[in-house]
Amino acid sequence: MIQQIYPVPDHPYEYELNKDMHFAAAHYIPHVEAGSCQEVHGHTYFANITIGGDRLDDSGFLINFQHIKKLIHKRFDHTMINEDERFSSERGTEFPTTEVVAKVMWEIIQDHLDTLPHRPQCLQVFLRETPTSYCIYRPKRKRS
Numbered sequence: 001m002i003q004q005i006y007p008v009p010d011h012p013y014e015y016e017l018n019k020d021m022h023f024a025a026a027h028y029i030p031h032v033e034a035g036s037c038q039e040v041h042g043h044t045y046f047a048n049i050t051i052g053g054d055r056l057d058d059s060g061f062l063i064n065f066q067h068i069k070k071l072i073h074k075r076f077d078h079t080m081i082n083e084d085e086r087f088s089s090e091r092g093t094e095f096p097t098t099e100v101v102a103k104v105m106w107e108i109i110q111d112h113l114d115t116l117p118h119r120p121q122c123l124q125v126f127l128r129e130t131p132t133s134y135c136i137y138r139p140k141r142k143r144s
């Protein structure tokens with residue numbers, strides 16, 4: 001059970017929703033700066049996703065918790081993150097560091113939220129890679 005207090009982003013919205021999840025995945029960072037992390041290794045990642053908005057959908061949801069989980073968990077659980085198209089395709093020039101994976105998760109979620117008429121916003125992705133290491137990605141401004 002994930003139970004942790006996360007940093008709260010500053011925002012003007014009436015509703016703020018948070019979804020916790022974890023997933024198991026492998027990665028490697030092909031850069032000399034990464035030291036032993038250049039070798040393939042695995043983590044149980046913990047993610048906390050924060051969504052904000054002023055309007056709810058017809059079912060009274062800002063966003064269905066299950067939909068957020070599906071977007072991330074289905075894509076990354078029990079995978080080699082380097083093989084995800086975001087990292088392996090021609091446009092995938094970045095390495096799957098905690099920082100970059102947090103930002104990619106934000107992009108995946110916000111792309112979905114942008115299809116919803118009531119336009120919720122992903123305000124923060126908190127991504128823990130190890131018991132002692134985590135990163136928070138917050139967009140500078142909301143997408144219009």
Ligand SMILES: Nc1nc2c(c(=O)[nH]1)N=C([C@H](O)[C@H](O)COP(=O)(O)OP(=O)(O)OP(=O)(O)O)CN2
Nearest residue numbers: 029034037041043096097098099129130131132133
């Ligand atoms: N800024 C970043 N630094 C490092 C990243 C990263 O994604 N961003 N990643 C790694 C490794 O991939 C590793 O998985 C995590 O490293 P680390 O925190 O050193 O893990 P430990 O469990 O060994 O930490 P201890 O606190 O020393 O036990 C490296 N750096």
Ligand SMILES: [Zn+2]
Nearest residue numbers: 027037041043
């Ligand atoms: Zn790692």
